[in-house]
Amino acid sequence: MATINTNFHKLAGSYLFAEIAKRTKQFAENNPSATVMRLGIGNTTEPLPSSIIKGLSLGVQKLASVATYSGYGDEQGDARLRLALADFYKNRGITVLEQEIFISDGAKPELPNIQQIFGSNNVIAVQDPVYPVYVDSNVIAGRTGVYTNGRYKKIVYMPCTQKNGFVPMPPKEHADLIYLCSPNNPTGAVATKKQLKAFVDFAIKHKSVLIFDAAYSEFISDKTLPRSIYEIPGAQKCAIEINSFSKMAGFTGVRLGWTVIPLELVIEKTEKGEVNKLWNRRQTTMFNGASNIVQEGGLAVLSKEGQRECKKIITYYMENAKIIKKALEKLGLTVFGGENAPYIWIKTPKNMSSWEFFDKLLNETHVVGTPGSGFGPGGEGYFRLSAFGHRENIEKAVQSIQKNLKI
């Protein structure tokens, strides 16, 4: 008699973006003449630059001839790509060894998968609000209690508030696995070196592990802000970094990312290198590598020309962010983020709830955003707009908000 994993029943609601899609679809059906403008999901829209297209095409062409054909690659990833990533870090003054780098098919699957090497009794801590995957996947894995009053029992929520600039201090409570997202999705806040150092110190002191989601690191333009957790001394002893090509290269549907597990990382009852080895065992058993075509594209992204072209895409999206932010501020709204991250974090006017504002924005302006409460209880009363989109659509959305939003 097979039984289901009843942890699924603990999940508070459907996956956030699925719910948004549902409400948007409903609106579109009821208002067939309205043009819905989507600033909800952080999804790229601009065509890939020529160097990356060239890299991906090379990946395809290699499969067409006997001499260059490849079947299964290493589960850990193409050695050339691991080396290129080690160089990528090196150019920033960070030492990461090739064997510490594992190529993935993106950050979203890695963030849940990484849990599998840790015991089920580990207490997780998350920023609040934050990308919902950390919480939902840990609920499914059974690391949390029931959902009451907007919170899951056994999860440590670290509030990101206007008062702390949306970057929390390390928790006062016991926490074993601490998810950090910087630049933060959804608030757009970036932790300073000093703020990250507090977490590294906490983790070393309490033998906790930081799971550092750096997916948006390339959007940081302020050179004093850290783009990798390994810019903080001691982080190699306590932090795993999960990163992605998705946003860096405008690559979201192509699926490529990487994870760093330092050899120095030591947790209770393990030796140096053991956690790295555990992940290697997990990957060789349950993963078959990222697509060889896509990894060839990843190499192109990391080439000199690729990096130059990627910066242009990032600049483009960040100009969108500026346009949105400026327009909203002009309307008198209180707005955060959008400076070193592609997300604009809006305080909803008149203490409206996040979903109320979602419906209002959709109905009045036909713009789809993301309710802050979907990112955790601390997001209630906030709303996220994404800077990913064609310029003309961003401008249309902004104009519609300026013209039609009744504040």
Place this chain on the structure above:
Amino acid sequence: MATINTNFHKLAGSYLFAEIAKRTKQFAENNPSATVMRLGIGNTTEPLPSSIIKGLSLGVQKLASVATYSGYGDEQGDARLRLALADFYKNRGITVLEQEIFISDGAKPELPNIQQIFGSNNVIAVQDPVYPVYVDSNVIAGRTGVYTNGRYKKIVYMPCTQKNGFVPMPPKEHADLIYLCSPNNPTGAVATKKQLKAFVDFAIKHKSVLIFDAAYSEFISDKTLPRSIYEIPGAQKCAIEINSFSKMAGFTGVRLGWTVIPLELVIEKTEKGEVNKLWNRRQTTMFNGASNIVQEGGLAVLSKEGQRECKKIITYYMENAKIIKKALEKLGLTVFGGENAPYIWIKTPKNMSSWEFFDKLLNETHVVGTPGSGFGPGGEGYFRLSAFGHRENIEKAVQSIQKNLKI
């Protein structure tokens, strides 16, 4: 204080293919002049046919222009590909709905991932010998006891022996999740409709779930043998089918597969459609879809021209199988498989152990194969050769075996 998942410590050894790679590397280092011939891993070697290259190139080119660019796709997969797969089944007289089909990045990750929707107390049953991923991933997930005498406690092993033609009967013991692999990796045996019906009847009677790994189904040439579990009446009520483009299209490094979860599938305390919905929730939370480029390639595989060209590749590999099988039989070895599957299953001569024969074959003939015992205790005394390879390499390997193997 973070702690590791101690289930990893239960794992008997390193992942089979990693161990083979290690021993092979050692041999190559000690014998620099020897040319090692690899018939170990079931890895494709032949270039992809033009229709598939065209499909993959289209996938890349679409990303180069605004009009056709796509970011994140649906986590469930491209609607066109799901439809094409529904048609693929329909052409074989099987009804599978699009919403029952989930596109994956391959069978290897899906076979562990699928467990996540089931409770941790489910008892799993596996054919013995069988593809080690089923067992190892369930060990990591904590569904098994310790490893003693070549077996994990709490796993039901269903012996595949020469006596039962390497296709077992349903277990006499209690079993909730039954992994079936047909054509079987490693034995090459294919279950008949009657044999599969016994499992479907068992599963319906005991409210168990069959997890049917059909990755090698396209190698079946005998038209009386089932290529999908859904050819068996009642299977929609109790079976999940996991399949792959890897072997069908000679596509292994490209990463694409699919999983079918019928709406009719009902387990304890669930309603119709609920298991399908659970998997949907799992996928939307922890997966971000297969690569859009690769899915475009999948569409090409399923096109008329693609199917015609794929059949040619399969015929090529199956001719390899015949060459290997014939030569080994001529040497007086007892050989199975290789007729409806790309694997040759050899009884080791003189009751040698599988690893003894591995070392003997490598040392005497420079051919790398896979020790049967790596697939479970029932594989001891057997040895697998893979039919994947360039013809000239297969012929060289066969000649070396004929000339140098001392039986």
